[in-house]
Amino acid sequence: xxxxxxxxxxxxxxxxxxxxxxxxxxxxxxxxxxxxxxxxxxxxxxxxxxxxxxxxxxxxxxxxxxxxxxxxxxxxxxxxxxxxxxxxxxxxxxxxxxxxxxxxxxxxxxxxxxxxxxxxxxxxxxxxxxxxxxxxxxxxxxxxxxxxxxxxxxxxxxxxxxxxxxxxxxxxxxxxxxxxxxxxxxxxxxxxxxxxxxxxxxxxxxxxxxxxxxxxxxxxxxxxxxxxxxxxxxxxxxxxxxxxxxxxxxxxxxxxxxxxxxxxxxxxxxxxxxxxxxxxxxxxxxxxxxxxxxxxxxxxxxxxxxxxxxxxxxxxxxxxxxxxxxxxxxxxxxxxxxxxxxxxxxxxxxxxxxxxxxxxxxxxxxxxxxxxxxxxxxxxxxxxxxxxxxxxxxxxxxxxxxxxxxxxxxxxxxxxxxxxxxxxxxxxxxxxxxxxxxxxxxxxxxxxxxxxxxxxxxxxxxxxxxxxxxxxxxxxxxxxxxxxxxxxxxxxxxxxxxxxxxxxxxxxxxxxxxxxxxxxxxxxxxxxxxxxxxxxxxxxxxxxxxxxxxxxxxxxxxxxxxxxxxxxxxxxxxxxxxxxxxxxxxxxxxxxxxxxxxxxxxxxxxxxxxxxxxxxxxxxxxxxxxxxxxxxxxxxxxxxxxxxxxxxxxxxxxxxxxxxxx
Numbered sequence: 001x002x003x004x005x006x007x008x009x010x011x012x013x014x015x016x017x018x019x020x021x022x023x024x025x026x027x028x029x030x031x032x033x034x035x036x037x038x039x040x041x042x043x044x045x046x047x048x049x050x051x052x053x054x055x056x057x058x059x060x061x062x063x064x065x066x067x068x069x070x071x072x073x074x075x076x077x078x079x080x081x082x083x084x085x086x087x088x089x090x091x092x093x094x095x096x097x098x099x100x101x102x103x104x105x106x107x108x109x110x111x112x113x114x115x116x117x118x119x120x121x122x123x124x125x126x127x128x129x130x131x132x133x134x135x136x137x138x139x140x141x142x143x144x145x146x147x148x149x150x151x152x153x154x155x156x157x158x159x160x161x162x163x164x165x166x167x168x169x170x171x172x173x174x175x176x177x178x179x180x181x182x183x184x185x186x187x188x189x190x191x192x193x194x195x196x197x198x199x200x201x202x203x204x205x206x207x208x209x210x211x212x213x214x215x216x217x218x219x220x221x222x223x224x225x226x227x228x229x230x231x232x233x234x235x236x237x238x239x240x241x242x243x244x245x246x247x248x249x250x251x252x253x254x255x256x257x258x259x260x261x262x263x264x265x266x267x268x269x270x271x272x273x274x275x276x277x278x279x280x281x282x283x284x285x286x287x288x289x290x291x292x293x294x295x296x297x298x299x300x301x302x303x304x305x306x307x308x309x310x311x312x313x314x315x316x317x318x319x320x321x322x323x324x325x326x327x328x329x330x331x332x333x334x335x336x337x338x339x340x341x342x343x344x345x346x347x348x349x350x351x352x353x354x355x356x357x358x359x360x361x362x363x364x365x366x367x368x369x370x371x372x373x374x375x376x377x378x379x380x381x382x383x384x385x386x387x388x389x390x391x392x393x394x395x396x397x398x399x400x401x402x403x404x405x406x407x408x409x410x411x412x413x414x415x416x417x418x419x420x421x422x423x424x425x426x427x428x429x430x431x432x433x434x435x436x437x438x439x440x441x442x443x444x445x446x447x448x449x450x451x452x453x454x455x456x457x458x459x460x461x462x463x464x465x466x467x468x469x470x471x472x473x474x475x476x477x478x479x480x481x482x483x484x485x486x487x488x489x490x491x492x493x494x495x496x497x498x499x500x501x502x503x504x505x506x507x508x509x510x511x512x513x514x515x516x517x518x519x520x521x522x523x524x525x526x527x528x529x530x531x532x533x534x535x536x537x538x539x540x541x542x543x544x545x546x547x548x549x550x551x552x553x554x555x556x557x558x559x560x561x562x563x564x565x566x567x568x569x570x571x572x573x574x575x576x577x578x579x580x581x582x583x584x585x586x587x588x589x590x591x592x593x594x595x596x597x598x599x600x601x602x603x604x605x606x607x608x609x610x611x612x613x614x615x616x617x618x619x620x621x622x623x624x625x626x627x628x629x630x631x632x633x634x635x636x637x638x639x640x641x642x643x644x645x646x647x648x649x650x651x652x653x654x655x656x657x658x659x660x661x662x
Contacts, residue, residue: 001385001406005392005414010400015297016415016433017249019400020357024410024437098239100161101174109171109268115181117153118272122230124609125153125269126221127262127281128602129236129255131243132211133157133202135183136193138588139222140233148225150183152233154265158254159239160201172261176201193587205237206586212479213237215583215594216284220602221609222584230613232269234262246475246486247359248287248526252298255283259305263318278316278612278620282605284598286325286524288332289361289472291429292556295419299529306531310619317612319620321605323597324536324566325524325553328644329498329505331490332473334516336459338377339466343458346471346516347492350384352452354487355442357435359474362459364430364467366421372430376462379414379432384453394430403436411450412436442485454492470521493517507550509641511557520643521556523566524597533608533625536569536644537600538637545635545651546575548644552597555643566646567622568629570600607650 011019107113119125134140135155141148160176171177178200190196197203205211213235223229236258242250259281266279290296294303302320309318327333336344350358362379364372373395380389381403392401394416403412415433439452459469477488495515500506509520527534537549549572555565573580573595580595608620611628618624632648634640 001383003383003386003388003390004404004407005390005401006404008400008402008410008413010398010415015249016417016435017247017359019415020413020435021249024357024413097174098159098161098241101159101239103170103173103175106170106173109264113169113171114154114179114268117180117269119232119269119277120230121271121275122613123232123271123277124230124612125234125266125277125279126231126605126609127234127236127259127266127279128213128217128220129238129258129262129281129283129285130213130216131238131240132205132213132586133217133235133237134193134197134206134211134214134584134586135178135235136187136196136588137214137218137222137584137586138225139218139584141187141225142228143225148184148187150180150187151221151229151231152183152235153180153269154178154234154261155183155237156235156258156261157200157202157237158258159204159237159241173257202237204240209585209587209590210592210594211586212243212284212594212598214586215592215599216282216602218584218602219581219599220282220605231609234265236261243479244486245356246287246477246479247356248298248475251285251287251526252296252301255285255298256301259302259320263305263309276316278319278609280319280321280605280608280612280620282321282602284323284601286323286327286526286597287475288325288327288330288522288525289359289474290525290528291361291363291419291431292470292472292521292523292525292528293421293429294529295421295429296526298526299532303529303531310621317619317621319608319625320532321601321608322527322532322534323524323601324527324534324555324644325522326551326596326598327475327522328507328519328551328553330488330522331492331496331498331517332475332488333518333521334471334491334493335518335521336469336471336516337466338459338461338469340461340464343380343460344516346457348455348457348473348489349492350436350439350450350452350455350489351487353440353485354452354476354489355438355440355485356476356487357437358450358476358489359436360434360457360489361472361474362430362432362434362457363419363470363472365469366427366429367467368427371465371467372418372428374463375465375467377430377467378460378462379434380456380458380460381412381434382456382458384451384455389456389458394432405448405450409448410437411448440485472521472525491517505550507547508639509554509557509643520554522553523555524553531622533567533604533622534565534646535597535601535604536566536646537572537595537597538569538645538649539573539575540571541575545571545637545649547637548641549573549595549597551595552600552644554641557643566642566644567626568604568632568646568648568650569644570603570650572596572599603650 135152140151155178158175197206221231221233377394380391382389397418399416401414402410405411413435418428419431421427436450476486478486493515496517537552539549580593585592626647629648
């Protein structure tokens with residue numbers, strides 16, 4: 001077999017992932033609207049987003065006199081959808097709409113568009129963006145006498161095909177929305193939870209005992225119906241295709257719409273005196289690869305929104321909580337020193353029967369433009385079937401090369417660009433995104449496949465220069481009970497030690513200089529911005545903290561960006577015994593056990609809400625949360641590592657789920 005790198009055209013309006021997906025990842029587009037050129041696609045987040053989710057418009061038209069005056073006096077004019085002073089929140093994003101989900105004639109909500117629903121002074125609004133929102137489960141209801149009502153104020157299913165009547169007002173651009181009053185009416189009309197979900201088209205997410213969203217929402221805001229927890233919920237159900245694509249290709253815009261929706265709807269929920277209440281949004285989602293420096297589109301968007309809203313005193317505090325990630329021993333992070341005299345060879349194993357592309361991002365340490373040019377960085381790749389390395393030079397910003405196999409077509413591609421760093425406008429990081437196509441056909445269309453096995457990567461420089469590089473392999477597993485047939489690629493290195501002499505996993509950062517594989521720097525790649533709170537996981541023994549969870553990711557030894565650290569941790573299961581924490585299943589009175597930092601994050605949401613409920617002067621900023629966490633300590637864990645556990649531990653699970661397993 002022979003291979004060659006060939007330059008090709010690049011649409012710079014698209015991210016590398018989107019460009020590859022649209023041009024080479026065939027066999028999926030038939031589930032979306034027909035043509036990319038059609039306005040049914042949300043290109044660069046411009047599809048009437050200001051009309052639908054614009055906070056600025058809401059204040060101007062419907063705010064109190066004090067709010068209008070403060071808004072007019074603000075130096076920073078902001079919309080919860082777009083922040084014009086800092087640029088479009090969503091550059092380089094091309095987002096497809098599922099067929100049949102586009103709303104025909106959406107309208108901007110007015111102050112009286114929704115039924116009147118007042119908050120109480122103690123309420124803290126919980127936002128949940130996830131997969132599986134079982135709104136009829138008793139854990140998310142309130143009980144008054146013998147009548148149930150929903151605690152979910154608004155629910156938006158982004159993947160729903162509508163089923164609106166001609167007279168229904170529509171306030172979302174795609175999918176389907178329900179209000180608390182509509183959900184409560186359904187509860188009174190039906191006693192069968194599964195029948196309700198089927199009627200609304202939600203059964204596609206809730207057709208098994210467990211869903212990720214049910215567990216997350218329970219840990220964040222699940223209560224006995226007889227209680228009054230003061231936890232109104234605004235929930236967004238993500239489309240199936242989005243959660244199955246664990247690489248996060250279209251994550252930024254769909255999550256961005258979800259965040260905008262939660263904030264805009266929360267702005268309409270006030271006390272009878274017109275007072276806004278705090279908002280905490282849980283996003284239990286993560287990917288592996290990025291610069292881990294807060295520069296991704298998603299992280300910049302989160303930082304912009306949180307900072308802008310928290311500068312505007314007419315709103316109560318806004319907080320976003322993310323998990324630290326589960327990739328500590330995934331072998332998806334490597335570090336190497338590129339030299340001119342010799343090149344270290346890194347082994348990248350791509351598994352067989354993988355029906356999705358494998359991706360590795362290669363990031364240099366910060367360099368100035370002169371260094372980038374003079375270094376003449378060269379990257380070489382050797383396929384499993386060849387001992388020959390095929391090389392390319394990383395000199396031209398925003399360029400794309402195809403890896404051609406046997407002259408027939410592309411089985412891979414490389415995207416080269418330069419990312420501006422936080423610390424200086426003159427400093428850049430070279431980012432090389434290397435994509436290898438799938439190793440098995442997906443059953444829908446035949447295409448040229450990549451060879452599974454050990455691919456070799458080498459990085460070299462010219463003119464006696466030495467540059468450090470970090471490599472992160474992108475997440476590519478099949479989540480939960482999904483059917484996407486993704487298989488995770490990873491680095492291999494004989495010098496890397498993952499188990500001890502007894503065959504048990506090594507649960508600490510060894511940072512062995514003999515191996516290029518690193519366990520530090522495995523932090524969730526969308527959790528390294530400045531503002532969001534990120535949460536690790538620990539395990540207990542006999543009810544007491546015993547150890548950091550073996551999978552719980554680590555912040556980096558090297559990167560110094562303030563966002564690249566973990567803030568605090570929550571308990572997720574026992575060291576021995578039942579794995580995971582007890583939460584509700586999809587149906588009322590069912591229980592499941594679920595592990596992962598995705599289950600730690602919503603416990604912190606719950607604790608922060610308690611603090612906000614008790615203390616109106618608390619802002620729940622990241623700085624305040626870290627200080628608060630430092631008062632908890634580490635509960636007796638030997639040699640606690642702040643890179644994985646943060647500043648302290650929530651010492652006991654605070655989910656009062658009393659369900660019995662059915």
